[in-house]
Amino acid sequence: MFGYMIKRLIQMVVVLWAVSVLVFVMMSFTGDPTFMMVPLDATDEQIAQARRILGLDESHLVQYWRFLSNMAQGDFGRSFVFRQPALTLILERLPATLEIVFLAMALALLVAIPLGVYAGANPGKPASRAVMAGSLVGISLPGFWLGMVLIFIVAVKLQWLPSSGRGPTTEWFGLRVSFTSWEGFRHLILPAITLSIGTLAILMRIIRAEMVEVMKQDYIKFARAKGATAKGILFKHGLKNALIPLVTVFGLMLGDLIAFATLTETIFAWPGIGKLLVDSIYRGDRPVIVVYLMFVALMFVVVNFVVDVAYALIDPRIKIK
Amino acid sequence: MTESSMPRPGNVTTPLLSVKGLRTWFHTFGGIVKAVDGVSFDVAPGEIMGLVGESGGGKSMIGFSIMGLIDPPGRVEAGSIEFGGRDLARLGEDEMRSIRGKEIAMIFQDPMTALNPLYTIGNQIEETLALHTTLSARERREKAIEMLHKVGIPQPEQRLHHYPHQFSGGMRQRVVIAIAMIARPRLLIADEPTTALDVTIQAQLLRLMRQQVEESGTSLILITHDLAAVSQMADTIVVLYCGRIVERGPAGDIIARPRHPYTRGLIDSIPHETDIDGAKRRLSQIPGNVPDIRKLPPGCAFAPRCPRASGLCRMQDPVLSEREGTGDGQGPRRLHATACHHPLTVSP
Numbered sequence: 001m002f003g004y005m006i007k008r009l010i011q012m013v014v015v016l017w018a019v020s021v022l023v024f025v026m027m028s029f030t031g032d033p034t035f036m037m038v039p040l041d042a043t044d045e046q047i048a049q050a051r052r053i054l055g056l057d058e059s060h061l062v063q064y065w066r067f068l069s070n071m072a073q074g075d076f077g078r079s080f081v082f083r084q085p086a087l088t089l090i091l092e093r094l095p096a097t098l099e100i101v102f103l104a105m106a107l108a109l110l111v112a113i114p115l116g117v118y119a120g121a122n123p124g125k126p127a128s129r130a131v132m133a134g135s136l137v138g139i140s141l142p143g144f145w146l147g148m149v150l151i152f153i154v155a156v157k158l159q160w161l162p163s164s165g166r167g168p169t170t171e172w173f174g175l176r177v178s179f180t181s182w183e184g185f186r187h188l189i190l191p192a193i194t195l196s197i198g199t200l201a202i203l204m205r206i207i208r209a210e211m212v213e214v215m216k217q218d219y220i221k222f223a224r225a226k227g228a229t230a231k232g233i234l235f236k237h238g239l240k241n242a243l244i245p246l247v248t249v250f251g252l253m254l255g256d257l258i259a260f261a262t263l264t265e266t267i268f269a270w271p272g273i274g275k276l277l278v279d280s281i282y283r284g285d286r287p288v289i290v291v292y293l294m295f296v297a298l299m300f301v302v303v304n305f306v307v308d309v310a311y312a313l314i315d316p317r318i319k320i321k
Numbered sequence: 322m323t324e325s326s327m328p329r330p331g332n333v334t335t336p337l338l339s340v341k342g343l344r345t346w347f348h349t350f351g352g353i354v355k356a357v358d359g360v361s362f363d364v365a366p367g368e369i370m371g372l373v374g375e376s377g378g379g380k381s382m383i384g385f386s387i388m389g390l391i392d393p394p395g396r397v398e399a400g401s402i403e404f405g406g407r408d409l410a411r412l413g414e415d416e417m418r419s420i421r422g423k424e425i426a427m428i429f430q431d432p433m434t435a436l437n438p439l440y441t442i443g444n445q446i447e448e449t450l451a452l453h454t455t456l457s458a459r460e461r462r463e464k465a466i467e468m469l470h471k472v473g474i475p476q477p478e479q480r481l482h483h484y485p486h487q488f489s490g491g492m493r494q495r496v497v498i499a500i501a502m503i504a505r506p507r508l509l510i511a512d513e514p515t516t517a518l519d520v521t522i523q524a525q526l527l528r529l530m531r532q533q534v535e536e537s538g539t540s541l542i543l544i545t546h547d548l549a550a551v552s553q554m555a556d557t558i559v560v561l562y563c564g565r566i567v568e569r570g571p572a573g574d575i576i577a578r579p580r581h582p583y584t585r586g587l588i589d590s591i592p593h594e595t596d597i598d599g600a601k602r603r604l605s606q607i608p609g610n611v612p613d614i615r616k617l618p619p620g621c622a623f624a625p626r627c628p629r630a631s632g633l634c635r636m637q638d639p640v641l642s643e644r645e646g647t648g649d650g651q652g653p654r655r656l657h658a659t660a661c662h663h664p665l666t667v668s669p
Contacts, residue, residue: 226452
């Protein structure tokens with residue numbers, strides 16, 4: 001286990017370094033942010049001064065070196081726009097994103113597991129065909145469209161739920177969250193549903209496909225021969241075996257949702273990291289984009305690690321080495 | 322007459338299991354597969370019955386029909402399965418569930434796949450008890466340890482916590498036997514229990530199974546293509562061909578005096594390691610293959626492969642007719658029945 005952790009740590013550092021190079025190179029070719037910072041009528045001198053302040057007057061190599069060494073010291077750069085450390089900006093908004101993502105994932109699992117298990121255990125039945133057809137619709141619906149339709153119907157026409165913003169937040173272990181109050185929770189619902197639909201549909205299809213395979217196995221027949229209940233066969237003997245491939249996909253999807261909830265956050269004016277990313281791209285706020293991408297890379301490494309541990313927990317045949 | 326062919330329980334006891342006219346058909350795109358087509362037999366309490374035939378002969382489907390585990394497109398079309406005064410073919414799923422594992426248990430062919438890889442064997446043994454008894458968790462654990470000990474697993478207290486992949490094939494089949502026998506079922510159906518194992522282990526496990534059923538007075542239906550194994554263990558033998566019984570009777574009688582040419586062919590294809598003169602004898606074989614069960618020829622299904630077949634065989638189904646068994650015993654169970662127009666009369 002210890003050796004495994006070391007291996008993972010080294011892997012993490014390598015991934016982060018590779019991402020830092022990619023991000024830095026990409027940023028260097030996306031134009032000069034100076035012109036977005038200075039007034040339209042700035043003189044050449046003012047522009048040169050701005051470049052000096054931003055550290056853009058030096059060669060790319062020197063810039064990259066400074067970028068790396070700063071990062072090694074925990075300094076991830078300051079936002080051009082907010083004049084605040086970029087990392088602080090991201091961490092401040094992270095709880096908002098995590099909130100809708102976790103709610104969306106919980107929703108997806110809650111719906112996908114029973115439906116997927118049912119459809120997988122009874123592949124021929126009309127109801128399970130309907131479930132499969134429904135999942136195709138779920139996969140095909142673009143999130144932004146669904147979000148807007150939900151806003152139109154639920155928020156505008158029916159006026160059941162608020163259409164945008166985060167609502168009141170409360171401090172919770174030093175984090176600002178909104179699920180603790182009813183009004184805040186109401187604000188969560190529509191973005192979470194929008195975010196969950198695609199994931200839900202994919203998870204369900206995977207669970208179904210795995211269940212169809214698992215239900216053919218001898219140990220299922222043996223469990224039936226023991227007199228196991230239908231529930232015991234499906235959930236104890238069936239689902240646990242079907243979960244193994246699901247864990248990988250679940251991990252990747254979780255990472256994906258956290259990193260790229262951008263569209264949904266934009267539609268619902270949700271002040272999460274996705275919206276921060278979009279705003280920063282518009283404003284050419286390079287340090288924020290860089291830190292954001294590094295953060296996402298780090299998160300995927302961590303998610304992969306958690307997935308590996310989860311494998312070992314579910315399947316006794318897998319040993320972490 | 323070998324010792325094993327002696328009927329251990331009395332002849333006149335009512336049978337534990339009485340299968341009558343069982344038809345289990347599969348409705349496939351290619352046509353109806355009559356996997357089991359009009360099969361009747363009785364199993365007495367404590368009896369060991371061998372169910373013999375080549376692969377694809379419908380043997381396993383008889384076992385699954387009794388267990389009520391035939392899945393679509395298969396269906397028990399007709400017939401009755403009387404067990405302890407109830408007709409299993411007409412029971413609902415809930416009633417069947419309370420019988421499975423408790424009164425009728427089943428052992429499968431491949432121990433490598435019959436155990437759930439994600440649970441300890443202790444968990445899987447105790448599951449049977451949890452489903453069918455009111456024992457406490459501790460009592461279940463004690464019983465599981467005792468049962469593992471009985472089936473010859475060393476250090477059962479520790480092995481209980483191990484997962485199936487930590488056992489060899491033979492050991493796993495011992496675990497499977499333990500799971501099947503722990504609730505002391507009245508009938509055990511063993512579906513090719515040793516086919517997937519090393520030859521060296523096969524005899525051990527058959528002995529273990531026999532010992533277990535004898536100890537608890539359980540009846541055993543041993544489904545196998547290995548007539549040699551059956552001849553050593555079974556009281557009665559039922560020979561199946563293409564979903565029908567071709568011969569049925571006391572084990573010793575069938576081995577010594579087979580009437581059906583198919584049974585004869587099966588017996589002749591058992592290797593004899595001890596020929597008296599030590600001469601190497603060529604193994605005989607039954608010519609041809611088991612026909613496609615969806616396109617059976619008219620008349621006797623075995624006729625195309627039968628050395629004794631006549632024109633009559635190709636036109637008319639032979640009826641399973643009972644004749645007095647030669648030699649020992651009386652009463653209906655001692656009868657030796659054959660479905661053949663030209664049964665063998667004299668055997669060496």
